[in-house]
Amino acid sequence: MKNQLNTIPETLLMGPGPSCVYPEVYHALAKPTLGHLDPGFIAIMDEIKEMLKKVMNTKNSLTIPVSGTGSAGMETCFVNLVEPNDRVLVLQNGVFGMRMADVASRLGASVHVLEFDWGTPVIPEQVKEKLDNNTYDLVAVVHAETSTGVKNPVKDIAPLVKQSSALFLVDAVTSLGGIAVHADQWGVDAMYSGTQKCLSCPPGLSPATFSDRAVKKIKHRKTKVPNWYLDLTMLINYWEGSTRAYHHTAPINMLYGLYQSLFSILDHGLDKVYKRHMDCHLDLVDRLKKLGIEMFVEEKYRLPMLNTVKVPAGVDEALVRKQLLEDHRIEIGAGLGSLAGKVWRIGLMGHTAQKKNLDRLTTALSGILGK
């Protein structure tokens, strides 16, 4: 039998994630596996929590990586914070807002959706009106909508939610490590992310943080969390305290990878990392313009790490992606949902956000499009 792993080609990951992985993170993944209760491993867990707090800008004690990919982080937040018939408001302008509504409705919540056009941001004034006239237990929004490339104004929505009695839940899957995220300053009660975006680690973990207010809600639930694997009341006993109680076996080597990616980012400096993302984004916009490719999102709402661009008229978008991948080993993303066929999604996340990668992409694109 042929071992397919022997022929995996190096690939420039410029889609919506996974992103290119830091070389030192690959190295970390292959470090010797320790037991999940080994004091040496617990020291690594403790430092992961401390580093996550720095990247998330929070002092929340309950700041941990969930043992699953980003969507498991979403599931963790909803399944712990929502009880049947709780009123949940989802601010929705893309696929991941839709997913939030689906997740919450499966848990028996009364889900209300405030919709905004795809490619445009959530409008705080409309949120205010909704909150003035209704009561919710939880309000949820996606910071960086990976499906559209729009940055939602979490900073402006946060004080409105704070004035209500609702908990505030933020999806930071694509934003964390690429643009500033201020969990405490914004008054966020729960936030989750993924390792495979701007943290430049392979997919497999979902860093998440919970405010004291969120923890209080969880501890005073009327019903048990209807999900054993993601039950925070038990996970706390493994991730906190002087004696650590076994819950499930932690994904040890993936946690090494996350440790290393956080270490690298903090070592480089968060502000420098954010600037690298922004510089690359501006450079990309410029280069695409020269190729006659327009951005989908209005300038002031654009995400640096996820660029939705309009497929030029007359171009077979799937064929271009195929050629980029097969002939140049460059992956870019297709449009999702109503944007399928209309846009490409070009990721500049973490280790991918480098000038040499922009060179490689624009040279390849220019050849394919004959520009």
Place this chain on the structure above:
Amino acid sequence: MKNQLNTIPETLLMGPGPSCVYPEVYHALAKPTLGHLDPGFIAIMDEIKEMLKKVMNTKNSLTIPVSGTGSAGMETCFVNLVEPNDRVLVLQNGVFGMRMADVASRLGASVHVLEFDWGTPVIPEQVKEKLDNNTYDLVAVVHAETSTGVKNPVKDIAPLVKQSSALFLVDAVTSLGGIAVHADQWGVDAMYSGTQKCLSCPPGLSPATFSDRAVKKIKHRKTKVPNWYLDLTMLINYWEGSTRAYHHTAPINMLYGLYQSLFSILDHGLDKVYKRHMDCHLDLVDRLKKLGIEMFVEEKYRLPMLNTVKVPAGVDEALVRKQLLEDHRIEIGAGLGSLAGKVWRIGLMGHTAQKKNLDRLTTALSGILGK
């Protein structure tokens, strides 16, 4: 800041899992990350499914690794197969049977538990009586009870469940890859495992398989699966068919690790691998006897890969484990639940099951115990 990953010591993992990892699996984890929709990655996924079918002895089309550790596999089976008020019978003789009952009850099932003493197996005659006098939608049992070291007679329970109308769910977390598992021959409807036991891969994935009957039950549910992340009706569309639909971003590099571990095991030959486990187990029992250490489980019910042994009278069990780990870098497991303080759990799983490791353990133990 000091990077803790630089000082992770090599450790002989002889506890209840994680086990020692095959060197080639470490190597696989560090292979270049591909996109989760890259045709090259989909080919790897397809081969993982085929290899899993061989190890699980099944032709089930829906045979996939769940994106979480073993307990996520347990959660996946229950959350997809059980609807509120379904009658679930758990055959329980250890911690993992208890966990099954907890998981099922959180989903609103009517859970019935048939208990057997810890350290003894499930008794088929008692199961028969229970099934003769009651109707259940699902019967669940743990093949290899990691908390007690007992092998349950799944082969003898299977025909009893088959005669009833219930679905048959088997936990093969610790057994898979260490002793023969016959999903189809036994008539199992759902089975899950973990990567960190006899597959000798780090923790992070849960291989699972579902019979056509199980899939039918899932497709005819009255209610949506109350767990978006683990909803098989959506996961199928990513793991099967000609066009693969994005659900969540798969844990790419962990899947490389699983691919390699399955490849290595099949390359070596399943029967040889099982024999290696059994030979090591018999050797261990012999060696422990010479040290005055007795087995906890009666001979005919013992698992080869998980040996519960009685802590000798007058010995500080926690101190011995501490000395083994700190002075010899050997991890063995403590007792769980009612067995805490009374037994040690010595794992001989996958790459750990080698004669040289037995030498290392018995030399160290002999020194510590002064024998």
